[in-house]
Amino acid sequence: MSDNKKSPLYVTSEIGKLKTVLLHRPGKEVENLTPDLMGRLLFDDIPYLKVAQEEHNYFAKTLKENGVEVLYLEELASEAIQEKEVRERFIEDFLDEANVDGEGLRQALRKYLSDFKNEELIQKAMEGIRKKELSNVKMKSLADLADNDYPFVVDPMPNLYFTRDPFATIGTGITLNHMRTETRNRETIFAKYIFENHPRFKDKNIPIWFNRDETSSLEGGDELVLSDKVIAVGISERTDAISVEKLARNIFKDGQTFETILAFNIPKKRAFMHLDTVFTMVDYDKFTIHPEIEGPLTVYSITKGDNGEINIKEENAILEDILKKYLGLSNVTLIRCAGGDPIDSSREQWNDGSNTLAIAPGEVVVYARNYVTNKILQEHGIKTHIIPGSELSRGRGGPRCMSMPLVREDI
Numbered sequence: 040m041s042d043n044k045k046s047p048l049y050v051t052s053e054i055g056k057l058k059t060v061l062l063h064r065p066g067k068e069v070e071n072l073t074p075d076l077m078g079r080l081l082f083d084d085i086p087y088l089k090v091a092q093e094e095h096n097y098f099a100k101t102l103k104e105n106g107v108e109v110l111y112l113e114e115l116a117s118e119a120i121q122e123k124e125v126r127e128r129f130i131e132d133f134l135d136e137a138n139v140d141g142e143g144l145r146q147a148l149r150k151y152l153s154d155f156k157n158e159e160l161i162q163k164a165m166e167g168i169r170k171k172e173l174s175n176v177k178m179k180s181l182a183d184l185a186d187n188d189y190p191f192v193v194d195p196m197p198n199l200y201f202t203r204d205p206f207a208t209i210g211t212g213i214t215l216n217h218m219r220t221e222t223r224n225r226e227t228i229f230a231k232y233i234f235e236n237h238p239r240f241k242d243k244n245i246p247i248w249f250n251r252d253e254t255s256s257l258e259g260g261d262e263l264v265l266s267d268k269v270i271a272v273g274i275s276e277r278t279d280a281i282s283v284e285k286l287a288r289n290i291f292k293d294g295q296t297f298e299t300i301l302a303f304n305i306p307k308k309r310a311f312m313h314l315d316t317v318f319t320m321v322d323y324d325k326f327t328i329h330p331e332i333e334g335p336l337t338v339y340s341i342t343k344g345d346n347g348e349i350n351i352k353e354e355n356a357i358l359e360d361i362l363k364k365y366l367g368l369s370n371v372t373l374i375r376c377a378g379g380d381p382i383d384s385s386r387e388q389w390n391d392g393s394n395t396l397a398i399a400p401g402e403v404v405v406y407a408r409n410y411v412t413n414k415i416l417q418e419h420g421i422k423t424h425i426i427p428g429s430e431l432s433r434g435r436g437g438p439r440c441m442s443m444p445l446v447r448e449d450i
């Protein structure tokens with residue numbers, strides 16, 4: 040893929056030196072969480088925003104100090120809607136996807152949003168709109184008069200700081216994902232507008248391997264680029280098996296270097312919502328793993344067949360041997376979360392002990408609170424960049440979940 044090195048997107052591994060990454064600093068959307076909303080909006084507690092932002096700033100600073108260009112979702116999105124026609128289209132799509140029904144309410148919201156500058160409009164779209172914000176806007180909506188208990192006219196999107204999930208960079212393209220839940224599916228509108236309209240990406244012929252109008256779901260936390268030939272995808276609580284097959288057919292057709300997709304069938308449960316909550320790559324031949332998935336794990340290989348067809352096979356070997364075979368390695372080490380101790384590993388996995396972000400081969404960003412696993416990583420020769428995550432982890436995501444690499448060097 041060396042001809043493509045000028046592409047605004049270029050990711051051929053999980054561990055190549057990280058050059059450009061997309062983050063979102065958590066904003067007021069997190070303060071629109073209430074106990075009644077937590078379950079539906081996929082949080083287990085309400086983070087203290089001030090501290091969550093400080094922790095996030097530390098994360099961004101760690102990346103910048105290590106030579107990474109940090110881009111912010113909120114900035115790219117507001118730069119993408121500069122043209123009046125694009126901004127208007129964005130508002131209409133946003134209202135549709137927020138299920139704002141009834142012309143009276145839509146008119147009130149259009150009027151309310153018309154005063155916002157682009158940056159403020161994007162922030163507002165992210166944070167949600169409380170009913171009381173519309174008290175000065177004349178509204179003629181029967182629904183508003185009748186359903187007066189619910190405090191929002193538009194729900195917040197508190198999971199946006201997990202930039203890993205709504206789209207994923209693979210090679211020089213993306214999957215623009217269809218998410219399992221409505222709350223997370225709404226987030227994909229920002230990536231759609233960025234890739235279609237931002238000068239950095241617009242007209243750059245970025246291939247889209249999977250689009251958000253698909254009916255089956257695929258989420259970025261399940262998509263791991265292990266090498267320029269091999270992709271791992273989780274079949275999980277969030278990603279359907281059929282989505283993996285669709286991705287394989289599209290990516291194999293497109294002339295990229297990828298030849299195999301390893302589909303990891305993992306238990307469907309909240310704590311393991313994506314493959315990257317239980318398995319990440321930390322070095323050429325080393326991976327973190329949560330021991331609880333090792334027993335139930337089944338891996339299927341999908342390879343390029345003749346005439347655009349694909350071959351699907353259940354792999355009958357242990358995970359180390361499957362990885363050795365497809366990655367052409369003579370040795371593979373699986374580093375178990377908290378060394379496999381049943382109590383420490385489930386506690387640390389819950390707070391993303393297995394969810395590392397590699398910034399170079401053998402160098403990862405991890406949360407301080409997972410000190411048992413971090414020490415074991417260090418004993419395996421892995422350099423750990425330790426960041427605080429007491430508030431950030433309340434959303435159930437770690438450093439890999441909070442980052443979407445756009446460019447990495449080849450390994």
Ligand SMILES: NC(=O)NCCC[C@H](N)C(=O)O
Nearest residue numbers: 081201260313434435436440
């Ligand atoms: N890749 C990841 O595992 N992302 C973490 C997403 C956490 C978020 N609260 C969610 O449930 O979707």
